[in-house]
Amino acid sequence: MVLKKAIIITSTLALSMLLTGFSADTSVSASAMKISETTVAASAKAKGFSPIAKIDKKYVDAANKIIKQYSNDKAFKLEEGKIITREMGENKKLEIVSLQSKNGDVTIELDKSSGKLRQLFLQFKVSELKGEYRAIYKQIEDTLKSKPLKAPYQYDKVEVSVMPQVNEESMFILPKDNPSYSQQSSQYIGVNLKDKKMGYKLELNLDKMDAEMKSNINTELKQLLDGKKQKFTTVYEVKNERSWEYNVMHSNEDPTKKVVNVTQSVGFDAKTGEVISSWPAAKQAK
Numbered sequence: 001m002v003l004k005k006a007i008i009i010t011s012t013l014a015l016s017m018l019l020t021g022f023s024a025d026t027s028v029s030a031s032a033m034k035i036s037e038t039t040v041a042a043s044a045k046a047k048g049f050s051p052i053a054k055i056d057k058k059y060v061d062a063a064n065k066i067i068k069q070y071s072n073d074k075a076f077k078l079e080e081g082k083i084i085t086r087e088m089g090e091n092k093k094l095e096i097v098s099l100q101s102k103n104g105d106v107t108i109e110l111d112k113s114s115g116k117l118r119q120l121f122l123q124f125k126v127s128e129l130k131g132e133y134r135a136i137y138k139q140i141e142d143t144l145k146s147k148p149l150k151a152p153y154q155y156d157k158v159e160v161s162v163m164p165q166v167n168e169e170s171m172f173i174l175p176k177d178n179p180s181y182s183q184q185s186s187q188y189i190g191v192n193l194k195d196k197k198m199g200y201k202l203e204l205n206l207d208k209m210d211a212e213m214k215s216n217i218n219t220e221l222k223q224l225l226d227g228k229k230q231k232f233t234t235v236y237e238v239k240n241e242r243s244w245e246y247n248v249m250h251s252n253e254d255p256t257k258k259v260v261n262v263t264q265s266v267g268f269d270a271k272t273g274e275v276i277s278s279w280p281a282a283k284q285a286k
Helices: 011-019 032-043 055-072 131-146 211-224
Strands: 078-087 092-100 108-110 117-124 154-164 166-175 189-190 200-204 234-239 244-256 259-270 273-277
Touching: 055 092, 055 108, 055 117, 055 154, 131 154, 131 166, 131 189, 131 200, 211 244, 211 259, 211 273
Parallel strands: none
Antiparallel strands: 078 092, 092 108, 108 117, 117 154, 154 166, 166 189, 189 200, 200 234, 234 244, 244 259, 259 273
């Protein structure tokens, strides 16, 4: 199969999207970083929080009402809270009522002025899922089983996130070893609760990839990279609302800094095999 050439992307922004798989729109993967940052913050030792009894009851009642809608009949307990001021740009500030449990399985933020939901994060054990949530989890589980993963996707919790500002309601399976999506090497998988569409970034086992696709990618890389480093070392399958692709990388590990340095990266359309992105700038095959 001869692979077609598309426009080669070389900007810093393009590289970031290539490595992380984040979409520029409000897809499951686009909100992953927001979710992880709030999750990490919620799981850290609470600073400046007061007992829930000291928080205005109208906010606590409003929060509990919202939580119940997404609780899947799990009993979540708000135990502490505080008022925070968030910079919104253009010299605008927003006062937020932030409430949470002590174990971090629920975090909710309300606009202090309007009482409306800003964001909600709920964590579940797999055994706590039932009904629609259980069905969505099975969809994720079946997808993981169908992929030739480099290593088993180890996880111990399921997270539901709700962010009205970006019209987002999603379920994520968070990996044990890397809960922060801000790292380039992270994996994730999730489903939009509204339309049931899935988004993910998963590292594949090179030896178990489709043989024809693997051969074609190696051939294409040899042409694009002027015959250098024909065999690739790392490949991610990335799917979101905007694209479905294989991100192929040449990389080397720096043991002194415990980081992986990506030296080249090329994106291939998962359906057509078309080259859709490249970093650094690669020469077009003649």
